[in-house]
Amino acid sequence: MHLETLLRYPVKSMLGEELSESEVTERGLAGDRAHAVLDVATGKIASAKNPRLWRGLLTIEGARVPGDPKLSALLGREVRLIDVPPEGAEFERSVPEQVLAEGIDAEVPHTVGRLGGAAPEGTFFDFAPIHLITTSAVERIGALSPRGHVEALRYRPNLVIGTEEEGFPENDWVGRELSVGDEVVLEVIVASPRCAVPTLAHGPLERDTEALRTVARHNRVPVFEMGAQPCAGVYARVLRPGRVKRGDRVRLAAHRP
Numbered sequence: 001m002h003l004e005t006l007l008r009y010p011v012k013s014m015l016g017e018e019l020s021e022s023e024v025t026e027r028g029l030a031g032d033r034a035h036a037v038l039d040v041a042t043g044k045i046a047s048a049k050n051p052r053l054w055r056g057l058l059t060i061e062g063a064r065v066p067g068d069p070k071l072s073a074l075l076g077r078e079v080r081l082i083d084v085p086p087e088g089a090e091f092e093r094s095v096p097e098q099v100l101a102e103g104i105d106a107e108v109p110h111t112v113g114r115l116g117g118a119a120p121e122g123t124f125f126d127f128a129p130i131h132l133i134t135t136s137a138v139e140r141i142g143a144l145s146p147r148g149h150v151e152a153l154r155y156r157p158n159l160v161i162g163t164e165e166e167g168f169p170e171n172d173w174v175g176r177e178l179s180v181g182d183e184v185v186l187e188v189i190v191a192s193p194r195c196a197v198p199t200l201a202h203g204p205l206e207r208d209t210e211a212l213r214t215v216a217r218h219n220r221v222p223v224f225e226m227g228a229q230p231c232a233g234v235y236a237r238v239l240r241p242g243r244v245k246r247g248d249r250v251r252l253a254a255h256r257p
Contacts, residue, residue, distance in 0.1 A: 001134075001161050001162060001163050001164075001249070001250040001251070001252070002161070002162045002247060002248065002249055002250055003159060003160075003161065003162070003180055003181070003244060003245070003246055003247060003248040003249075003250055004135060004160045004161065004162035004246070005018060005152065005157075005159070005160035005246065006018065006019045006020070006021070006022055006029070006158070006159060006160075006244065006245070006246050007019065007153075007156075007157060007158055007159075007160075008022065008029045008030075008031055008032040008158065009032060009033055009062055009156065010031055010032070010033075010034055010035060010062035010063050010065075011033070011034075011035045011036060011037065011057075011060075011062035011065055011081070012033050012035070012036040012037070012045065012046075012047065012124045013036075013037070013046060013047050013048040013049075013054060013057040013058065013197075014057050014058070014060045014061065014062035014065070015058060015059075015060060015061050015062055015202065015203050016062060016153070016156065017061075017062070017063050019246075020245060020246050021243060021244065021245035021246065022243070022244060022245075023241075023242075023243050024130075024180075024184050024238055024241055024242060024243065024244055025238065025241045026120055026129065026237070026238045026241065027119070027120050027123055027129055028119075028123070028125065028129030028130055028158065028238070029130075029158055032129075032158065033123065033124040033125055034083060034124075035062075035065070035081055035082065035083050035124070036081075036082055036085070036124040037054075037057065037071070037075070037079045037080070037081060037082075038079060038080045038081075038082045038086070039053075039077060039078075039079060040077075040078040040079060040080060041077065041078065043086060044089075044090050044091055044092060044112075045085070045089050045090065045091040045115065045124065046075070046079060046091075047091040047092065047093070047126075048196075048197050048200060049091065049092065049093040049094060049126075049195045049196065049197060050091075050092040050093065050094045050110060051094060051099060051104040051196050051197075051200055052094065052104060052105060052106065052107060052108070053077070053092075054075070055104060055200050055201070056074060056075050056076070057075070058197075058200055058201060058202050058203065059074075059201070059203065060074065061203075065081060068080050068081060084122060085115055085122060085123070085124060088114070089114070089115045089124075090112050090113065090114055090115075091112070091113055091115065091126070092110045092111070092112055092113075093110055093111050093112075093113055093195055094108050094109070094110045094195070094196055095108055095109045095110060095111070096194065096195050096196045096212060096216075096230075097216075099196040099199070100196070100199070100209055100212065100213065104196070104199075104200065104207075113126065118189055118235065118237055119237075127190075127235050128189055128235035128236060128237055129236075129237060129238060130158050130159065130186055130235065130236040130237065130238060131155075131156065131157050131158050131159075131192060131233055131234070131235055131236075132157050132158060132159035132160070132161055132170070132178075132186075132233055132234060132236060133152060133155050133157040133159075133160060133161070133170065133192075133232060133233030133234075134160070134161045134162075134163040134165075134168075134169055134170050134233075135152075135160060135161065135162050135163055136163040136164070136165050136166060136167060136168065136169050137167070137168045137169070137170060137219075137232055137233065138150060138151075138152045138155075138160070140166065140167050140168060140218075141211070141214050141215060141218075141219075141232060144214050144217070144218050145210040145211070145214045146210055147208065147210055150208065150210070150211050150214070151202075151205055153202055153205065154197075154198040154199075154202060154205065154208065154211045155192075155194070155198055155211075155232050155233055156197065157233055159180070159244075161250050162250075168219050168231075168232075170188070170191075170233060170234045171191055171219070171221055171231070171234075173188040173234055173252060174188050174189065174190055174191065174234065175187075175188065176188055176252060176253045177239065177252075177253040178236065178250060178251070178252055178253070179250065179251045179252075179253075180244045180248055180250050181242065181243070181244045181245065181248035181249065182242070182248075183240065183241070183242025183243060183244075184238070184240060184241065184242040184243070184244050185238075185239040185240035186236040186237065186238060186239060187236060187237050187239050188234050188235070188236045189234070189235045189236055189237060190223055190224065190234065190235050191221040191222075191223055191229070191231035191233070191234050191235075192231055192232060192233040192234055192235055193223045193226065193229035193230065193231055194212055194215055194216075194229075194230050194231060194232055196212065198211035198212050198215075198232070199211050199212045212230065215230040215231065215232050216230035219231055219232065
């Protein structure tokens with residue numbers, strides 16, 4: 001296996017940027033989710049997981065963010081760009097099935113999440129500092145989709161791992177260690193349950209509801225107490241920091257610890 005693509009997202013829920021190499025610490029890729037947008041009215045972190053309010057974030061390049069007044073005008077709500085999460089920071093996650101059924105403009109039920117269940121304090125990750133997906137999974141979703149393809153970018157990974165197996169090999173990596181290059185070691189924690197975000201327009205990529213529907217039909221995986229969820233990719237934490245670059249060899253520990 002090899003590291004095919006390396007991506008970071010300077011601002012949570014905004015468009016990312018592809019890298020040729022990056023430092024990796026316990027806080028993930030250098031500069032990843034370094035900032036987030038705060039909804040002044042509610043005190044919550046803006047997240048495209050609530051597409052009715054925040055899908056506009058996915059039209060903005062995270063590496064070139066306008067000032068707060070212009071950003072507020074673009075998003076239609078008063079917001080501030082922040083680099084430190086408020087204490088007890090929360091975000092809203094619209095129920096994905098309801099978004100599919102009623103559309104992205106509908107006010108649908110949502111859950112409220114806390115940031116960083118498996119990430120260091122003071123970060124803006126929904127759960128863990130690294131998210132990865134395999135080329136096998138992307139190809140399988142694309143082959144099963146009526147569109148005939150899907151873009152890895154829709155799932156917002158940090159690492160796209162080039163693999164030759166068929167299906168969703170990363171489902172079996174949970175609880176195992178993954179070495180990337182000569183230095184970095186990750187521990188795969190859990191499969192990544194998908195929200196409505198993959199279905200949304202991402203910059204020039206148009207809306208694609210099958211990016212979620214296909215996963216829901218063909219790859220439901222147990223996720224903690226949530227039960228079987230539509231999943232694509234896995235979350236990981238950093239056991240050993242270091243530097244990674246595109247093309248690095250990726251090795252999976254032979255046995256679960």
